[in-house]
Amino acid sequence: KDGPLVSRHRPSVDVLFRSTARYAGKNAVAAILTGMGDDGAEGMKELFDAGGWTCAQDEASSVVYGMPKEAVRHGGVHRQLSLNKIAGALLHAS
Structure with missing residues (x-):
């Protein structure tokens, strides 16, 4: 059975990030990419x-700056990067 809607979505990226926060905490790295809304x-x-x-x-590199913009607005982003720099930054941070 599918879980409940979270941030008006199922599946929801919020569920993934919350689970990662709970179980990996300071050992986690994450990126949020172009997309609509605030999930x-x-x-x-x-x-x-x-x-x-x-x-x-x-x-500048987002097709739709909705999801990244909301993550920044909520204060949960260390850095904003162009799409071609994200993979390297995640590897460096891990």
């Missing part, structure tokens, strides 16, 4: 608060 913003903030390293795709 993932609250979960990324929880991951940030748990000590994980987070980044968001920057506006």
Whole structure:
């Protein structure tokens, strides 16, 4: 059975980030990429608060800057990066 809607979505990125915050905490790295809406913003903030390293795709390289923008607005992003720099930053942070 599918779980409940979270941030108006099922599946929800918030669920993934919250689980990562709970079980990996400071050992986690995460990125949020282009997309509509605010799914993932609250979960990324929880991951940030748990000590994980987070980044968001920057506006210039995003097709839709909705999800990254909301994660930044919630205060859960260490760095905003262009899409072509995110993989390297995640590897460096891990």
